[in-house]
Amino acid sequence: MSSVALDTHLHKAIRFYQASIGKKAVMAITAVVLFGYVIGHLAGNMQVYLGAQQMDRYAAFLHSMPVLLWGVRALLLVCVVLHITASIQLTILKQLARPIGYAKKDAIGSNLASRSMIWSGAMIAAFVIYHLLDLTAGVANTVQYQELHAYENLVYSFQRVPVSAFYIIAMVLLGMHLYHGIWSMFQTLGFSHPRYTPLIKRASAVVAVLITAGFISIPIAVMTGVVGENL
């Protein structure tokens, strides 16, 4: 009789991904890349405060290295696909693991952010699609889209209140996603320590708030006229 579920014939990599910890690890590692991109992107975007010239120069600079640009885009795409695939698989697993739900369920040890990662994630995905159509492809930006004129494009977009509102909501959700996500990455990858883990949790919160605030500041700056006034 064998009650042991481990299948020793499978290739290591498949066995790894079959386990939910494997899927989680894939999410965490792809998240590192995505998170890195978000940080870099935020830093890049902060240049709007340095004026149109600086911003556009920056955009041009990025586009001047097509290999690097497409390399990064490809990496991001792969990561997003893996991250989303794994998240959907885990969500399906969750449904399977508890087919009959509770009539009453109270949460006492968690926050909204951790329980709604799939929704904040889905919102980010929707946002990114819109965002690409808006500022990269220019399709959604019906006013006047000009390639490599990042500053102008952005200002035109954010001068429309619904667009700004959408961005702001999305950024809040991104913040929530990261609020749980950053410390969660450490836990998933097997790092936990009675002294450092509480610090990591606090740092995640701070970073999440800073990132959110940084991104949100841009549409607000445009709407209040701090940025884009001189256009």
Added chain:
Amino acid sequence: MELDSKIPSGPIEQQWDRAKFEMKLVNPANKRKYNIIVVGSGLAGGSAAATLGELGYNVQCFCFQDSPRRAHSIAAQGGINAAKNYQNDGDSIYRLFYDTVKGGDFRSREANVYRLAQISVNIIDQCVAQGVPFAREYGGTLANRSFGGAQVSRTFYARGQTGQQLLLGAYQALERQVAAGTVKMFPRSEMLSLVVVNGKARGIVTRDLITGKIESYAADAVVLATGGYGNVFYLSTNARGSNCTAIWRAYKHGAAFANPCFTQIHPTCIPVSGEYQSKLTLMSESLRNDGRIWVPLKPGDKRSPDQIPESERDYYLERRYPSFGNLVPRDVASRNAKAVCDEGRGVGETGLGVYLDFSEAMKRLGVDSIRERYGNLFDMYERITGEDPYKVPMRIYPAIHYAMGGLWVDYQLMSSIPGLFVIGEANFSDHGANRLGASALMQGLADGYFILPYTVGNYLASNKFDKVEPDYAEFKREESEVAAMTNRLLSIKGKRTVTSFHRELGKLMWEHCGMSRNAQGLDFATGKIRELHDEYWRNVDVLGGAEEFNQALEHAGRVADFFELAELICLDASHRAESCGGHFREEYQTPDGEALRDDEHYSYVAAWEFQGIGQAPALHKEPLEFEYVHPSQRSYK
């Protein structure tokens, strides 16, 4: 019935070696052809089933809980003794042997106790290797504490959860064998009958507690490791499910029952708070190391403890036993608590309680070090009573805790039915009339890991076994008897619940056959028990059906057996006209109220043989000889 204890000859230090050498061995290739049933998955049963599986036998193991890990051994808090002498404080196998025989008030077999002390050292090694997280010193060596009044530090412990950790060790070893296919585990299965074929124990009948199906299992040997019967008193420190059913039904099939009246009372339990109470919770005895026990000097003093000045408190144990003080053995501490409460000096709402006060220790050692030592016990007390023991003294009262009595077994741990082995608390064991703290865990594991695996092999190798299958007539007959009893319980449809009967039985036992007993009270109790038993079979109300998950029905069967056992306990208690260990007969005491043994007439094991329903059981005496430890009057003055 012939009671042959089969004690090997020769000097006591060599008896176990000699016995092992004289045993027949089973050819390794043949082991898997033998089927062994183990009923119980506590320290004794779990370790036995795992070890028999490791040896290659084909084992079937049963327990009534939903997992073998939940056997009541899990609740042991204090620790496990072993004569390791790691503390270099003069301990030795001989000293542990000596202490255990003396502690048992000279009513145990020297040979068994010596073997227990010898094996104690292997147990620790085995458990450490399994990953039991025993307490450690900063240098990484194993830590010890002194326990239950012992003069040496020989108790190994894992916080306040020693039983849990030892049991998990055995359980994990058991699950390893389950995965390997040598052991098949049957949780939520209750043994309801023993099957004897041609004079040998060859199987059991069980009820699957989920489906209610009555099933038969055949084997070449049957091992009972079903724990103690303290719940005959209704309120005890045992688990709700702890019962005597397996051993009782074996008794009714011919296994002798030894010393049923030897039951132990634990002095430090949380007092009863009301009628609804379902069990009593033990607070580790280690509390007595730093807590001081007292009651008000004046009867009926209802002031709160902080209002009672020092001069009006009676630290009665310190007063009466200056050299042992609060650390006198369990039976002495318990009886004294009852005595002061009988004088009307008990505390708490019911007047059945005494104070266990840490205020002085907290002043002397600091609150932090008390928290360090007893923090989780204090928390537990607070959870149950709602009182904070850091601020007000704890209230404690004795409660039934352990059964020294049980099925009679020989040196090979075999009962008077060939092929029926009994281990752990279920046998009459090595503890005589009183068990020392931290020795039950030791005994359960000694039996299961290191004794039974040899002795069962010896039995299997020395006998021929006819083929026996669960569809044989013997099994069918037992099955139909079990089914008949179940149906009878369900068909009474009376007016009282099972619990109400159990509670009333327990009260009778506690009043008249508890901490102290007398001939008159025992007579009275016997009469009352019979009446109540009679009413039980006319007036109990068990709802639901036989073929379903039916907890009331499970309980009803157990209570039916408790009634019969209760009667036997009273009989044994009234026949033993002496006081010894946990058995205190008021008629037999020294002028200053200590137990008075009668070695001339009662230095024997009383083994009772079932003679049929309504018949008085037959008494068989196994004489006890003391070659090494000479009987003396215990004194803790």
Added chain:
Amino acid sequence: MRLTLHIWRQKSANEPGRMVQYEARNVNPDMSFLEMLDVLNEELTLNGDDPIAFDSDCREGICGMCGFMINGVAHGPRRGTTVCQLHMRKFRDGDVLHLEPWRARAFPVIKDLAVDRSAFDRIIAAGGFVSVPAGSAPDGNAILVPKQKADISMDAAACIGCGACVAACPNASASLFTGAKITHLGVLPQGQPERYERALRMVAQAAAETFGSCTNIGECEAVCPKEIKLEVIARMNHDFLKVSWTSRGASVSRGGD
């Protein structure tokens, strides 16, 4: 004290269940929660109503047999406490309480509030042990264990296998339970030889039992009566990832048959 109880009643695994309302009168604040149910059951029995099935044994918070949801919280409102150790003084007169069984596909309901947790046993059988047959052990002090490690191990070993972690986890994950055993054995020197294989096997078994995955939500830690820390899950992840990425994974033997 008087309480209104809404209790999940389900006759057997194959029949649908529903919430049924009961009144508990004369509740004494010193009763434990289970004693309150005992009293209610006595009353139901005398009225000819099927008593409510729930598991319990030790009633002192150590065997892990008891457990159900009280108002959506596993083992009820008091932290670090099993339901058998929860006392009625924690509630107020007139409270309305909802009692439901642990819910997970891996824990099918047997009856009312009692569920089948044998999946936990199979997770242990998959590797939650040290392979050391009786009689083969060296002297207890032959291997020193630093006190600090012994303490970490003991913290994790305190798990009583009650299943509250699964019940509370939005993913119905058994990670706290599995991680506790992997930590208990994995930090001790005795547990090293099988450490990585153990993680691999136990994690695979948990998945095969249909427990969900852990997304680090932390409800489990909050309800665990033994206050097992999330750290044990990180240790499990660590051991699992290590064996999956390094050559140790290749050496996993074919066992179990």
